Amino acid sequence: xxxxxxxxxxxxxxxxxxxxxxxxxxxxxxxxxxxxxxxxxxxxxxxxxxxxxxxxxxxxxxxxxxxxxxxxxxxxxxxxxxxxxxxxxxxxxxxxxxxxxxxxxxxxxxxxxxxxxxxxxxxxxxxxxxxxxxxxxxxxxxxxxxxxxxxxxxxxxxxxxxxxxxxxxxxxxxxxxxxxxxxxxxxxxxxxxxxxxxxxxxxxxxxxxxxxxxxxxxxxxxxxxxxxxxxxxxxxxxxxxxxxxxxxxxxxxxxxxxxxxxxxxxxxxxxxxxxxxxxxxxxxxxxxxxxxxxxxxxxxxxxxxxxxxxxxxxxxxxxxxxxxxxxxxxxxxxxxxxxxxxxxxxxxxxxxxxxxxxxxxxxxxxxxxxxxxxxxxxxxxxxxxxxxxxxxxxxxxxxxxxxxxxxxxxxxxxxxxxxxxxxxxxxxxxxxxxxxxxxxxxxxxxxxxxxxxxxxxxxxxxxxxxxxxxxxxxxxxxxxxxxxxxxxxxxxxxxxxxxxxxxxxxxxxxxxxxxxxxxxxxxxxxxxxxxxxxxxxxxxxxxxxxxxxxxxxxxxxxxxxxxxxxxxxxxxxxxxxxxxxxxxxxxxxxxxxxxxxxxxxx
Amino acid sequence: xxxxxxxxxxxxxxxxxxxxxxxxxxxxxxxxxxxxxxxxxxxxxxxxxxxxxxxxxxxxxxxxxxxxxxxxxxxxxxxxxxxxxxxxxxxxxxxxxxxxxxxxxxxxxxxxxxxxxxxxxxxxxxxxxxxxxxxxxxxxxxxxxxxxxxxxxxxxxxxxxxxxxxxxxxxxxxxxxxxxxxxxxxxxxxxxxxxxxxxxxxxxxxxxxxxxxxxxxxxxxxxxxxxxxxxxxxxxxxxxxxxxxxxxxxxxxxxxxxxxxxxxxxxxxxxxxxxxxxxxxxxxxxxxxxxxxxxxxxxxxxxxxxxxxxxxxxxxxxxxxxxxxxxxxxxxxxxxxxxxxxxxxxxxxxxxxxxxxxxxxxxxxxxxxxxxxxxxxxxxxxxxxxxxxxxxxxx
Numbered sequence: 003x004x005x006x007x008x009x010x011x012x013x014x015x016x017x018x019x020x021x022x023x024x025x026x027x028x029x030x031x032x033x034x035x036x037x038x039x040x041x042x043x044x045x046x047x048x049x050x051x052x053x054x055x056x057x058x059x060x061x062x063x064x065x066x067x068x069x070x071x072x073x074x075x076x077x078x079x080x081x082x083x084x085x086x087x088x089x090x091x092x093x094x095x096x097x098x099x100x101x102x103x104x105x106x107x108x109x110x111x112x113x114x115x116x117x118x119x120x121x122x123x124x125x126x127x128x129x130x131x132x133x134x135x136x137x138x139x140x141x142x143x144x145x146x147x148x149x150x151x152x153x154x155x156x157x158x159x160x161x162x163x164x165x166x167x168x169x170x171x172x173x174x175x176x177x178x179x180x181x182x183x184x185x186x187x188x189x190x191x192x193x194x195x196x197x198x199x200x201x202x203x204x205x206x207x208x209x210x211x212x213x214x215x216x217x218x219x220x221x222x223x224x225x226x227x228x229x230x231x232x233x234x235x236x237x238x239x240x241x242x243x244x245x246x247x248x249x250x251x252x253x254x255x256x257x258x259x260x261x262x263x264x265x266x267x268x269x270x271x272x273x274x275x276x277x278x279x280x281x282x283x284x285x286x287x288x289x290x291x292x293x294x295x296x297x298x299x300x301x302x303x304x305x306x307x308x309x310x311x312x313x314x315x316x317x318x319x320x321x322x323x324x325x326x327x328x329x330x331x332x333x334x335x336x337x338x339x340x341x342x343x344x345x346x347x348x349x350x351x352x353x354x355x356x357x358x359x360x361x362x363x364x365x366x367x368x369x370x371x372x373x374x375x376x377x378x379x380x381x382x383x384x385x386x387x388x389x390x391x392x393x394x395x396x397x398x399x400x401x402x403x404x405x406x407x408x409x410x411x412x413x414x415x416x417x418x419x420x421x422x423x424x425x426x427x428x429x430x431x432x433x434x435x436x437x438x439x440x441x442x443x444x445x446x447x448x449x450x451x452x453x454x455x456x457x458x459x460x461x462x463x464x465x466x467x468x469x470x471x472x473x474x475x476x477x478x479x480x481x482x483x484x485x486x487x488x489x490x491x492x493x494x495x496x497x498x499x500x501x502x503x504x505x506x507x508x509x510x511x512x513x514x515x516x517x518x519x520x521x522x523x524x525x526x527x528x529x530x531x532x533x534x535x536x537x538x539x540x541x542x543x544x545x546x547x548x549x550x551x552x553x554x555x556x557x558x559x560x561x562x563x564x565x566x567x568x569x570x571x572x573x574x575x576x577x578x579x580x581x582x583x584x585x586x587x588x589x590x591x592x593x594x595x596x597x598x599x600x601x602x603x604x
Numbered sequence: 605x606x607x608x609x610x611x612x613x614x615x616x617x618x619x620x621x622x623x624x625x626x627x628x629x630x631x632x633x634x635x636x637x638x639x640x641x642x643x644x645x646x647x648x649x650x651x652x653x654x655x656x657x658x659x660x661x662x663x664x665x666x667x668x669x670x671x672x673x674x675x676x677x678x679x680x681x682x683x684x685x686x687x688x689x690x691x692x693x694x695x696x697x698x699x700x701x702x703x704x705x706x707x708x709x710x711x712x713x714x715x716x717x718x719x720x721x722x723x724x725x726x727x728x729x730x731x732x733x734x735x736x737x738x739x740x741x742x743x744x745x746x747x748x749x750x751x752x753x754x755x756x757x758x759x760x761x762x763x764x765x766x767x768x769x770x771x772x773x774x775x776x777x778x779x780x781x782x783x784x785x786x787x788x789x790x791x792x793x794x795x796x797x798x799x800x801x802x803x804x805x806x807x808x809x810x811x812x813x814x815x816x817x818x819x820x821x822x823x824x825x826x827x828x829x830x831x832x833x834x835x836x837x838x839x840x841x842x843x844x845x846x847x848x849x850x851x852x853x854x855x856x857x858x859x860x861x862x863x864x865x866x867x868x869x870x871x872x873x874x875x876x877x878x879x880x881x882x883x884x885x886x887x888x889x890x891x892x893x894x895x896x897x898x899x900x901x902x903x904x905x906x907x908x909x910x911x912x913x914x915x916x917x918x919x920x921x922x923x924x925x926x927x928x929x930x931x932x933x934x935x936x937x938x939x940x941x942x943x944x945x946x947x948x949x950x951x952x953x954x955x956x957x958x959x960x961x962x963x964x965x966x967x968x969x970x971x972x973x974x975x976x977x978x979x980x981x982x983x984x985x986x987x988x989x990x991x992x993x994x995x996x997x998x999x
Contacts, residue, residue: 287957309715310958373678376763380681380775384710412761449936452956459776459942463674467761473852474941478845 041326041395041592048100048591055268056586056602061277063298065289069254069282073237073245074228075208076149076157089256089278089598090132090239091208094123094142094190099594102398102503104202108137108209108240118197118547121205125188130261131211132244139184144212146182148219155224159207161510166541167196175515197545199552200506211238242273242599254280264599274602293580294318303578305383306452311580323590325577327387327396329501332454333569334372334445334461336365338521339490340529350490354439359493359521363418365567369408370415371464377573381456385578389571391560392512393505396574396592399549400505402557405564415468426469433469442471446485447496449476454496457572461496486520495520496572503593505556506544512536512559521568532566638913638990648986651979658976662788666737669782670751670768674943675735676778679707679764682963683718683773685780690728702727703752705766715962726766729753772965775953778943780965784972787945792976794861794930795923801865802872803919807911809869810876811903815884825877828870836867840929843867844938853944860939864929872918879911913991920984924977931973947973 070083075091078084094109106112109123129137150157165178178195185191194201214236218227228237234245242264246257256278264272281298283289293301294314303311303322312322336359339350351359358364378386387395391405419425424433424441433441445462447454455476462472472494485492497520499511510516514528514537528534539559546552563569579595581588587600642648661668683706690701702725708716732751738744752768759765767773771781813824831839843863847856883889884907892902927947933939934948935955942949947969953959954966 287955290957305714306956307958309713310961312713312715376678376776380678380777383716384714449938455942456775460678463676463776463943476938476941481845 040324044326044590044592047589048593051100051589051591053266053600054586054602055266055270056274056600058270058274058276058602060275060603061279062275062300062585062598062601063279063281064300065283065292065298066254066280067283067285067289069248069250069280070230072229073232073234074225076159076210077155077225079158086245086254086256086280087208087237087239088241089243090237090241090245091210092240093206093208094125095202095206097203097206097503097593099597100591102593104206107206108142119194121192121194121201122185123190123192123205125190126263127188129240129263131213131238131240132259132261133214133238134261135211135213135238137209137211137240138187139190140187141209141212142190143182143184144216145207145209146180148212148216149210149224150207151179152219152224154222155219159204162200162204162507163207165195165198165544166509166513167545168541197547199544199547200504203504209240214238243278246277251282253282256280262599266600273599275598278598293320299582299585301580303580305381305385305575305578308383308385308578319584320580320582322578322580323588323595324385325579325590325595326592327389327394327574328577329394329396329503330498331389331392331394331501331574332457332496332498332572333389334368334457334494334496334572335520335569336368336494337490337492338529338568340522341490343490351493354435354437355443355493358435358441358443361422362566363422365570366408367415367418367468367470368461368465369567369570370411370418371461371468371470372408372570372572373410373460373464374573375410376460377453377457380460381453382573382575385576386573387576389574390564392508392563392569392571393556393560394501394574397501397503397505398592399553400503400556402560404557405560407564408567408570410464412464412467419468419470424469431466431469432471440471441469442473443493444475445472445494445496446475446477446482446492448479448482451498453575454498458496487517487523490523505559506540509540509544512563513540530566532562533568535562634913634991638987642986642990645986645989647982648990651982651986654975654979655983658788658972658979659792661785662792663740665785665789667739667747668749669779669785670732670734670748670770671779671782672735672737673783673786673945674778675767675782676776677763677765677767677773678777680718680767680769680773680777681775682716682959683708683767683769683777684963685772685965686769689720694725700727703766703768705764707764724754724757724766726752726754726768728768771968772963774950774966775959776943780950780968783945783950784947784969787947787950787969788972790857790940790944790946791927791930791948791973794857794864795926795980798861798864798868798926799919799923801861802868802922803915805865805869806872807876807908807915810873811880811908811911813873814877814880815899815903815907817881821877825874828873831867831870832874837932839867840864840933841938844933853941857940860930860933864926867929868922868925872915872922875918876911876915879914880907883907883910917984917988917991920980920987924980927973927976 066082066085068082070078070086071080072078072083073087075084075087078087092107094107095104096107097103098105106126108125108129110126112121112123114121123142125137125139125142131137149155150159150163163180165180167176167178168174169176176195181193183191183193192205215224215227218224230248230250234248237245240263242259242262243256244259246255248254258273258276262272266272281292283292286304289298289301290307290310292298294311296318308322315321337351338356338360340356340360342349349356374388378384378388390407391402393401395401395403419433424435426433427438428434430440435441445458447458449455458472458474458476462474465472482495482497486495486497499508501508510518511520513519514522514525514533517523519525522529525533528537536559539555539562543552543555543559546555579590581595584604585596586602586604588596666672686703689703689706691703692698692701704720704723704725706718706720708718711717728750729752730750731747732753733746734748734751736744736746752766755766763777767777767779769779769781771779771784774780774783809824813821840863843866844860847859851859889902889906892906930939930946931948931951934946935952940946940949950966950969951973954970959966
């Protein structure tokens with residue numbers, strides 16, 4: 003029985019239901035949070051940090067709950083694969099782990115035209131693929147033209163590199179692509195249809211080798227190329243590591259790429275480490291045990307585990323680094339889908355319930371019933387932050403600290419329901435609406451996610467106190483997602499999205515025409531004025547090149563979102579990582595803990 | 605003198621049946637003789653009285669429990685058991701045991717540490733007023749066997765209100781003892797009801813199959829085999845997935861019993877069929893048929909009663925399977941869902957090693973499942989020995 007339980011957890015945790023993580027620079031951190039001192043320290047760490055010259059050799063061992071499902075990074079969507087393949091592939095630009103500013107990677111420098119539409123990237127000389135072949139502009143053009151913008155390939159980078167704009171002449175919405183042209187072997191020109199603020203960040207997408215993959219794209223076999231059955235030696239990238247071996251269900255061994263281009267300040271070849279190893283473990287508890295036993299060197303820690311590990315820091319020679327609020331959010335959403343199932347002509351949501359869910363006061367009642375303090379103290383063991391705005395405080399100046407806040411206040415919630423004229427007339431403890439329907443709905447989340455299950459349970463208790471019946475339903479993650487994106491027959495849900503520094507990454511949740519616009523996806527025209535306003539703000543935000551004005555646009559978006567509450571946020575967990583003390587060039591910042599290329603064993 | 609004997613052995617010759625303790629003469633019915641032997645099996649009786657205690661406490665759970673199962677003080681999550689927190693002295697002399705309120709703070713290791721806060725005192729009391737309930741479903745009352753007194757000035761919605769956690773609190777600040785008592789209602793009744801359904805189904809289908817033989821027998825037995833072919837737990841999971849999302853917890857509870865029974869009857873039907881095959885060839889059955897007694901009556905009156913001793917033993921021994929099945933489902937979050945309590949979903953908390961280390965009292969439901977299963981097994985073993993005809997023939 004326990005084995006089954008473990009398999010369940012394992013199965014669930016490797017799925018991410020997320021947005022593209024794209025980000026943008028900017029560091030001034032918003033105030034008004036209990037973790038201000040911590041955030042200040044993290045910022046200071048980033049400014050004070052200087053790379054030490056390390057020594058080559060050694061290895062770093064991680065644990066993972068699941069090994070990669072594919073070696074084809076271009077089409078992979080779950081983190082178990084992207085995390086490993088991130089060591090093998092690089093983009094033209096990269097986000098600094100210290101400041102989150104974009105800096106050159108494969109590209110040495112770039113120029114932009116006055117109007118911001120034409121960008122020229124100059125590639126670094128002397129970069130080689132891990133098989134020794136030279137890296138040139140042809141690879142960049144190939145990656146964009148033949149893979150990312152190829153309709154036959156479900157490239158995970160495509161939505162982020164598709165630009166939405168209103169065609170002035172026809173007044174119609176257009177989805178534009180970025181034109182890519184080779185200037186010479188070490189220069190590429192990108193031409194945008196309209197100015198696009200997140201461009202520098204989205205252009206950091208990984209570049210793939212033309213000399214290996216071109217033939218697979220030509221014969222249409224690209225999506226089945228580089229599956230996990232491939233000899234890992236055939237996976238060719240420019241990154242600092244290559245896959246030495248993959249024992250399914252056991253371990254993944256990454257070995258230093260001898261052709262890697264980057265050197266440290268003293269001219270020594272990077273990376274310093276010989277190996278990075280990922281041990282595949284049964285579940286989170288096993289990962290903690292492996293770390294405690296010294297078999298792994300680094301571990302992502304949850305609030306629950308913190309008190310277990312903290313007393314062992316000195317004896318077992320590691321440090322727990324607290325890194326501030328996570329980007330990933332946990333929220334509650336109501337199904338406001340006004341559509342009907344074309345097969346049987348039945349409404350996706352029962353009309354009576356749709357009436358409550360589309361009622362802003364009803365959603366406010368629920369917002370006032372979310373006990374964020376209990377979630378933080380009881381579910382995250384005190385290591386969390388209340389979330390009010392749609393953009394996490396981790397995103398720096400994009401975060402709006404002054405949005406409308408709905409304090410945990412059951413009396414206020416009761417008053418609001420009284421104001422709606424919905425009372426408990428039949429004495430069953432739950433209120434009825436104008437037409438006598440008992441206020442009762444199903445609150446679903448995926449089983450195996452401890453935080454979400456507990457949030458549901460707390461919410462159920464509190465809603466019962468204001469006279470609303472929520473039936474919690476913990477279901478398997480895949481069936482939950484299929485309800486969200488294909489059958490639309492859910493009522494209320496607690497789910498999480500990943501996030502990033504760049505707010506534009508969330509457009510596939512917030513734009514009303516998007517598939518992940520959970521509460522009413524794929525709308526032809528926005529159903530409500532506030533959805534129209536959010537659409538507009540997102541498009542304007544992506545076109546505004548002035549940073550300060552961009553911040554204002556996204557602040558306004560968060561205000562509109564908090565006023566209308568399509569989603570009710572809960573709390574953000576703290577990011578905590580435990581690392582052995584014998585590694586050099588490690589410091590906790592808001593965006594990371596180290597650059598693996600500079601990591602060395604003291 | 606009586607002696608405790610290895611329970612699975614046939615009992616040796618007994619003393620001549622006429623002592624002062626009222627041993628039944630051999631002429632008594634087999635059932636009486638079995639009960640007599642059962643009463644002399646100490647382990648079986650220990651199991652029996654343990655079960656009486658457990659089921660009794662489940663029936664009176666709402667009176668025995670100081671709180672309702674969902675009653676919580678959220679700022680008291682994982683409060684340690686309060687047995688050692690009770691004070692009996694106020695400095696000037698002995699007092700009736702009392703508590704003061706307590707609050708937590710996070711220590712340097714981010715661990716919740718509870719300290720009692722000086723101030724108002726709350727003595728333990730018997731027959732105190734608390735959450736209202738209907739005793740035995742009949743009349744509404746607020747009286748609980750025990751609880752805290754002196755709560756008049758306390759806001760019942762205060763997340764840090766004083767509560768009595770004799771066996772500690774769970775992750776939402778709910779009383780583990782109360783939840784154990786309420787959870788027992790579900791965990792213990794699932795076994796009884798489930799077994800009852802299984803046995804009616806299994807005995808009737810098995811009886812019919814063995815008695816009629818031929819095509820009926822083949823059809824029924826193949827159906828049973830198909831059911832038995834599917835691994836039990838996976839069948840359980842897939843059936844569970846078929847339950848609609850919007851069912852209430854009571855409906856889910858009934859559905860879980862139905863699922864558990866559905867999985868259990870096939871094996872029993874096969875064994876009963878085998879027994880019936882041999883019984884049906886007995887002379888008295890043949891004579892009953894020859895006298896024109898309808899098949900229905902022959903099965904119910906003459907055949908099935910002779911399988912009863914086997915059935916009773918088998919039922920007792922299979923109840924733990926149902927209890928474990930429900931616990932397993934609830935442990936995975938597929939059974940009884942929070943805030944309703946069952947021993948299985950309470951035990952789900954201890955799937956995290958970190959929690960067991962700091963809050964060992966969350967393992968108590970596991971201990972209770974263990975005790976219950978052992979008790980049923982001892983009782984079942986005792987019943988088997990008691991019904992064993994060799995116990996008589998051994999003379």
